[in-house]
Amino acid sequence: MGLISKLVGHARAMTMEEFDNEVLSRFRGGHAAGMQVDEERALKLVTVFSCVRVLAETIATLPLDVFKERPGGGKDKARGHPVYELLHNRPNPEMTSATWRETKTGHLALSGNTYSIITFNRRGEPLEIYPVDWHLIFPQRNPITDALEYVYNDRGKAEIFQPDRVLHVPGWGFDGIRGYSPIRMAASTMGVGLATQEFTERFYSQGMNIGGVLEHPNALSDPAYNRLVEWLEEKGSGMANSWKPLILEEGMKYSRIPMPLAEAQFIETQKFTRDEICGLFRVPPHMIANLERATFSNIEHQSIEFVMYTLMPYITKYEQAMNWKLFTPEERAQGYYVKFNVDGLLRGDYKSRQEGLAIQRQNGVINADDWRGLEEMNPIEDGSGQIYLVNGNMIPPGTAGNQKGGE
Known part of the structure; x- marks a missing residue:
């Protein structure tokens, strides 16, 4: 366990003992309701697992593309840019983009941080992006330069990475560098949930006799x-x-x-814990199969609010981190950027969606090909789908006066 030989600049090397102590201090978790609480144990609660799964799978299935702004306005998909292949298809030889994003979001939702190591080629273009377990890497200040750096436990060897090599998306935290773990901040709720679950297991394994x-x-x-x-x-x-x-x-x-479960308010405790966990992750209860308070009239609005108030913070953090770390300043100046597409989640029911598109079509906002594209249909072959139309009654105010006087 000697000093690590690989240094960056004049940074002091960290021994594996120091690294292990730092990791253990964050990974050990705490106690609540007589239970050991950490991210791994919290996943055994079905509500936690379900909420994290909803977040991770939803982010993983959103369309993610690279665009380039046109000089005169508008944008085009930059399919020829190396970042497009990484984010849209395969960030590394071992996983698809959906798997990578699902892994990253699971880490972020549970631990408050998600990290990926970026490998660049000789031209400075990102070549591979690998996710890293959140408990194997952490940010720190260089003891000499005070610059930010990342220490990573690479198979028993502490390696230091500069910030441009680490795609770090932190959750909310006081220092703006490392996010807080929702599981540890809500340790009391998690402890009650784990204790209730263990009580249930013991209750049934011992023959239902208290x-x-x-x-x-x-x-x-x-x-x-x-x-x-x-x-x-x-x-x-x-x-x-x-x-x-x-x-x-x-x-x-x-x-x-006798100790009936009703006297211990067992069911009420389970429901309360379930609702608190849903609130912690901001996941509507109906998305984890809890339909007690869901109605036909409000479930669609809850789903839209899920996109606006739950997914958008994740999406914004991802987009800004990717734009910062995956493009050079010159490329950003040229108009390259990353964008998630959440239109599909905000569509609503089929009838309402078609009525909204019809209004845009009648007002000249979209043409027929735009409409067909949103519905995954091919453009009209003769090119007539490129024509924009407006209602005949919609004319400029000055024109209306001239027409009246000429009658």
Whole structure:
């Protein structure tokens, strides 16, 4: 565990012991409700897993393209740019763009940070983008230059990367560099959820009996006591032995200690924890199969709000980080940028969508080919789909006065 030989500038090398201590201090988590709480354990809660899955899979399936602005206005897809292939199709030889984005969003939602290492070719173009486990890398200040750098545990060896090599998307945090882990900030809620889940497992694994008391008029001998304990452990507990008769000897009596789940407000605790976790991730309950408060009239608006208030912060952070790290200043000046397309999520029902497009068509905002393209249809072959039309009654105000006077 000596000093790491690979340094950047005059930065002091970090020993593996220091790195491990830093990682463990962040990965160890904390305790709440008598339970160990960290990101890995929190995923065992079905609500946490479902919320993270909704976020990760939705971001992964959104169209992601590279565009270049036209000098006179408008934009075109920059399919020939190297970044287009990385983001739209395959960021590295081992995964698709959807898999990469799904992994990154899962890290961001759970830990508050997501990291990817960027490899450039000799021309300075991004060649590969690999996601890195959030607990294997962390930002720090160079002890000499005070510049930001990233320390990465690469198979037991601490390696230092400069910021231009790391695509880091942080969540909310006080310093603006490293985001807070939602799981750790809500450790109390997670602890209650894990404790409730463990209680349920024990309740059913022990034969749905909360407990009881065996009463005997006299003290049992050691052989009798040991035999009774052994019998209870082997034959008196577990689902297979539920409701089997209990054989008691020498005047022994059994008194059950009831603890109905209703008295412990068990169901209410589960619901409360589920709602708090949904609030933590800002995922509408109906998206994780909780339809208690969902109605036909509000479920569509909840879905639109999910895009506006839940996905847009993720999307904006991704776009700004990619534009910053994947394009040179010259390319950004030329108008290259990355853009997610969320139109499909904001479409609404088919009838409402067609009515909205019809209004745009009648007002000359879109032509027939634009409309067909939004519906995944090919342009009209004779070119007539490029014509813009407006309603006949919509004329400039001055024209209306001239027409009236000429009548």
